[in-house]
Amino acid sequence: MMKQTVTIIAGLCMMVMPGWLPAQDDPALDSLLPAAEALNGFENTDGVETYPGDELFYLINGGADLYFEYGFEKAVRAGYKNPEGNRLTIEIYEMSDPQAAYGIYSMQQMEDDIPDEIGDEGQIISNHAAFMKDRYVVKIHTDVPEPEEILEKVARSISSKIDVSGYKPLLILQLLPVKKTEFPVIKYFRGFLGLSNIYQLTRTNIYDFRNGIAGLYSNDPEMTVIILSYADQEHALIQYDKIANNMSSLDKYNDFHRQNTTLTCKDRKHHFVYGSVYEKYNFFIIYSGANNVAATIQEIRENIDLITM
Amino acid sequence: MIKRRAFLKKSAAAGAFSVLGLAMPAGAFFTVLKKIPDIAVAKGKNYFLSAQKAVNLLGGMKSMIKPGQKVGLLINSDFTQLGAFVNPDIPLAVIDLCNEAGAREIVCLQKVKDEYWKRSRFYEEMQEQVAEVKHVEANVFPAKFSEEHYKMVEKIAGARKLENVEVIREIDNCDVFINIPIAKHHPTTLYTGAIKNMMGLTTRKTNVHMHLGSGVKNDPEFLGQCLADINLYRRPDLVVVDATEFIISNGPAGPGELKKPDTVVAGRDIVAVDALCATYLDYSPYDITAIIKAHEAGLGKIDYLSLNIKEIFV
Numbered sequence: 001m002m003k004q005t006v007t008i009i010a011g012l013c014m015m016v017m018p019g020w021l022p023a024q025d026d027p028a029l030d031s032l033l034p035a036a037e038a039l040n041g042f043e044n045t046d047g048v049e050t051y052p053g054d055e056l057f058y059l060i061n062g063g064a065d066l067y068f069e070y071g072f073e074k075a076v077r078a079g080y081k082n083p084e085g086n087r088l089t090i091e092i093y094e095m096s097d098p099q100a101a102y103g104i105y106s107m108q109q110m111e112d113d114i115p116d117e118i119g120d121e122g123q124i125i126s127n128h129a130a131f132m133k134d135r136y137v138v139k140i141h142t143d144v145p146e147p148e149e150i151l152e153k154v155a156r157s158i159s160s161k162i163d164v165s166g167y168k169p170l171l172i173l174q175l176l177p178v179k180k181t182e183f184p185v186i187k188y189f190r191g192f193l194g195l196s197n198i199y200q201l202t203r204t205n206i207y208d209f210r211n212g213i214a215g216l217y218s219n220d221p222e223m224t225v226i227i228l229s230y231a232d233q234e235h236a237l238i239q240y241d242k243i244a245n246n247m248s249s250l251d252k253y254n255d256f257h258r259q260n261t262t263l264t265c266k267d268r269k270h271h272f273v274y275g276s277v278y279e280k281y282n283f284f285i286i287y288s289g290a291n292n293v294a295a296t297i298q299e300i301r302e303n304i305d306l307i308t309m
Numbered sequence: 310m311i312k313r314r315a316f317l318k319k320s321a322a323a324g325a326f327s328v329l330g331l332a333m334p335a336g337a338f339f340t341v342l343k344k345i346p347d348i349a350v351a352k353g354k355n356y357f358l359s360a361q362k363a364v365n366l367l368g369g370m371k372s373m374i375k376p377g378q379k380v381g382l383l384i385n386s387d388f389t390q391l392g393a394f395v396n397p398d399i400p401l402a403v404i405d406l407c408n409e410a411g412a413r414e415i416v417c418l419q420k421v422k423d424e425y426w427k428r429s430r431f432y433e434e435m436q437e438q439v440a441e442v443k444h445v446e447a448n449v450f451p452a453k454f455s456e457e458h459y460k461m462v463e464k465i466a467g468a469r470k471l472e473n474v475e476v477i478r479e480i481d482n483c484d485v486f487i488n489i490p491i492a493k494h495h496p497t498t499l500y501t502g503a504i505k506n507m508m509g510l511t512t513r514k515t516n517v518h519m520h521l522g523s524g525v526k527n528d529p530e531f532l533g534q535c536l537a538d539i540n541l542y543r544r545p546d547l548v549v550v551d552a553t554e555f556i557i558s559n560g561p562a563g564p565g566e567l568k569k570p571d572t573v574v575a576g577r578d579i580v581a582v583d584a585l586c587a588t589y590l591d592y593s594p595y596d597i598t599a600i601i602k603a604h605e606a607g608l609g610k611i612d613y614l615s616l617n618i619k620e621i622f623v
Contacts, residue, residue, distance in 0.1 A: 057517045058451040061387065062561035066496040068526045107496075108559045110566060125564050128390070141389070193527050197496050197558075200596055204530075252593065268593065 029076045031161070032092055032136065038157035039080060040150050042088045046079025059091070069191040070103045071096030073135075086144045090154065093137040098166030099211075103188040105132035107197060118155045120166045124148055129155045134164045169211060171307050175227050175281070176215040177299040184215030184225070199224055199286055202246045208239055209282070221290040227300065228282040237261075240277035247275070279304050346619035348576040348585060353623030356553050356573060357431050360402035362623050363575035364549065369406075373546050374485050376411030381418045381483030382442075383509050385490045386425045387450055390563030392556040395491045397429035399551050399573060403487060404438055412485075416443040418477055419509045445479050451513035459512055462542065467606060470531060471519065471538035475512040480543055488545040488579065492552045492586035494560030497529055498536075500590050500597045501561055502583040503548045504608075507539045533598030537606040540579060544608065548582045550574040552589050580609025581616055 030048045051059040052074040056067055059075055073094040080088040095101040105121060108130065116122050119138070122131025129140040129151040140154050169188055176184060187198050189212050192205035198214045209228040217223040230236035244263050248256045253265040253273065263275040267286070274285040274293055278301055287293055349366035351359035364370055374380060382403065388394040400421075407415050426432050426439050447458040454461075454475045462474045480486065490506035497520070498505055508516050519539075523531035552572040556565030570589055576582040580603045584594035594600045594611045604611035 054517070054521065057520065058513060060562070061450045062501070063496045065520060065527045110559065110564065128564050143389075191527060193496060193529070196499060200499065200592075203596060203598065251595070269591065 029074060029092055029094055030078075032138075032158050033076070033078050033090060034154050034157035038153050039088070040082070040153065042080035042082045042086075042150075044078055045081045046077075046089075048076055048078045051075045051077070066107065066193050066197075067093065067095070067104055069189075069193050070100035071190070072100075082144070084144075086142060088140070088142040088144075088150065088154070090158070091139045092158070093139075095135045095137060098135045099169045099188070100190070101132045101135045101137050101166055102168050103190060103194070103211075105130065105137050106187045107189065107194060109185070116152070118152065119159045119162070122155060122159075124151050124155070127151070131155055131159065132166060133159055133162045134166045136162055169213070172211060172213045172227065172229050174307055175283075175300060175303045176213060176225060177296050177303070179299050182217060182219050184217045187214040187216065188212070189214070195226070195228075199226060199284075201226075201243065201284060202250065204246065206239070206242045206246055208235075221288040223285065223287040223291050223293075223296070225296065225300070226284045226286075230280045230282070233277075233280045236277050236280045236282055240275070240282045243282065244275065247273075279308050344617055347578060347616035348574060348581060348613065348618045350585075350618060350620040351573045351575075351623050352571055352620065354571055355623060356396050356398040356551075356571075357402040357405075357429075359553075359571075359573040359623045360399045360549055360575070361406055362621060363573050364403070364406055364547070366619055366621065367547070367575055367577070370403075370410040374407060374410040374412050377413045378411075378484035379414045379416065379482060380407045380412045380485045380487060381416050381480055383418045383486070383488050383490075383506060384421055385506050385509065386421045387419070388562050390556070390565075392554050392565065392567045393491070393493060393561060393563040394425070395489055395551040396553050397426055398431055399549060399553075400489050401426070401429055401431050401435045401439070403489060403549055404442060405435065407487075408438055408441075414443060415441070416445065416479060416483065418445050418448060418479055418483075420444045420446050420449045445477055448477055448509070452511070454512045454514060465538055465542045467541045468538035469606075470522070470534040473515075473518075474539065474542070475515045476539075476542060477510050480510055485546045486543055487547045487549065489549050490551070491555055492550050492574075492583075492589055493555040494557050494565060494590060496560065497527070497532060498597065498599050500583070500587045500592050500600075502550055502586050503545070503579045504536050504540055504583050504599050504603050507536065507542075510542070511539060529598050533602040536599040537602035537608065540603055540608050541606060545579055546577065548574075548576055548579050550582055550586050552586050555589075557590055578609035578613075578616065580604050580611055581613040582609075584611050584613040585618070 056064045059077055073096055075093045078090045116124050119131030119133035127142055127147040131138050138158050140151055189195055209230055212228045215225040244258055247253055252268050256265040261277045265273050267273055271286050276283055281304055283300055285293055345368045349363040351363040353359050384400045385395050459475045460478050462476055464472055488503050488506055490503045492502045495501035519532050519535035552570055552574055554567055554569040556563045557568045559565030574582055574586055583600050587594050587597050600611055
């Protein structure tokens with residue numbers, strides 16, 4: 001947990017630094033594949049396949065929609081074999097921008113895992129490595145018995161070929177409360193699918209937000225904070241009204257109360273749900289009764305005030 | 310369509326006495342015990358045994374397969390991460406029961422790789438039976454249309470959205486069809502199980518159409534309707550769902566966070582079985598568009614608690 005917290009703090013520090021490096025010319029995606037010396041005897045046996053645009057559906061067996069919600073450009077896949085017959089596959093996804101890469105990576109990051117220092121953010125889990133850097137998301141899989149060394153070596157080789165570090169969605173990330181709670185697991189999303197994978201406020205897409213951020217606070221008591229960003233306050237108010245109306249009609253929620261720009265209710269798992277609109281943001285807090293939600297609400301509002309000053 | 314309010318009331322009532330019928334009126338209790346359940350739920354660490362016990366609770370495989378019949382299996386096997394593929398113990402248990410019932414031929418309607426079977430601790434003792442199982446070799450991801458293996462169905466009777474479906478021919482040759490999915494997370498449909506597993510009978514082109522065919526990317530309503538539509542092509546004679554250990558995030562391929570209820574669910578009502586299994590991922594069936602659409606299409610009951618559910622511990 002300490003390592004995770006330090007990494008997140010470092011990440012937050014990085015993202016609030018002004019003047020990130022501009023994107024450089026696109027490298028050919030297959031040029032990011034690792035050099036032979038990084039492959040520990042693995043040789044490319046399956047060639048290199050490229051999947052532009054909608055052809056992503058022919059690479060991913062389920063789940064391509066989420067990539068498109070963020071903005072997907074193309075992907076490459078390369079398959080390798082070593083003399084022992086073990087397999088290694090590398091997939092590199094080029095997203096439309098670094099924030100899209102950060103977003104899809106954040107959605108696929110496992111909550112309980114300690115991030116490894118690969119790329120801008122990365123993880124090695126069992127026989128699988130994943131990291132994001134600049135606008136690229138990289139996934140590496142192998143079936144070798146002790147996979148960590150080869151996964152790390154290959155990941156670092158690819159990472160070293162990506163010159164530019166990515167940048168995160170700076171402003172919206174700063175809205176998450178951190179003063180009175182632990183640092184959360186962060187999820188960044190750009191549409192209904194991403195939001196629904198965090199918490200399904202409604203079953204239908206009535207949101208029309210620009211982007212959103214969620215903080216998952218896992219320490220007892222659990223809490224999820226979801227913040228949706230709109231173009232302006234008027235739009236936020238219109239959409240808040242639609243969301244609140246829809247939620248009030250759902251059997252999922254009990255004890256629904258709405259007053260001006262706030263709503264409260266309980267979901268079927270007996271979590272409290274608080275919703276509000278403030279400036280150009282709609283935010284929702286899903287929490288257990290033991291949380292000091294008033295402090296969280298106050299901090300979110302202060303954070304919004306800070307970035308809209 | 311059953312209103313959720315009514316469903317929740319029934320859920321609460323059912324929760325009070327549990328699916329075993331405890332605290333029910335005595336007469337009703339014994340009636341339930343004698344009756345073959347609509348859904349069988351087997352819990353335990355031996356998944357092979359759980360699968361067989363669950364099927365036996367439904368009246369046994371011999372009640373579904375006549376000697377000499379051909380059986381088609383649709384197994385969600387084509388993933389490598391734990392909790393993303395059906396534990397192979399479960400289809401092996403089904404194959405064993407099919408052979409015992411006198412099946413003439415067992416065919417996997419989607420190619421199952423040898424390495425998949427080898428993940429089972431029952432592989433050695435089931436090796437001979439596995440060797441006898443046939444496969445539609447052409448149906449591997451990403452499946453491409455060929456006249457030999459697929460046919461074009463312009464319109465499935467009752468379908469609302471799905472047209473020009475490229476479906477595997479072999480399904481038409483099967484007397485008995487058994488759907489064997491894993492219950493797990495999916496980022497578009499949130500839950501995937503038996504209803505969505507039916508995409509395994511169609512080409513990738515058809516599957517992509519289900520995702521993009523409305524003209525809008527990321528259209529869960531259209532996808533949910535297409536999933537209901539493809540299920541109208543062929544209803545399963547049996548559904549056996551692996552809910553033993555599955556991913557609850559980062560689906561459908563994983564790796565993701567795992568949940569391990571050690572449960573196998575069997576039934577003939579694909580909607581009711583999925584409705585029950587969705588709750589294992591903490592969803593109400595009314596959260597899942599595909600389940601709602603399948604219920605509306607008359608494929609089964611979303612109000613699974615109105616059915617006779619029997620739970621056993623193996």
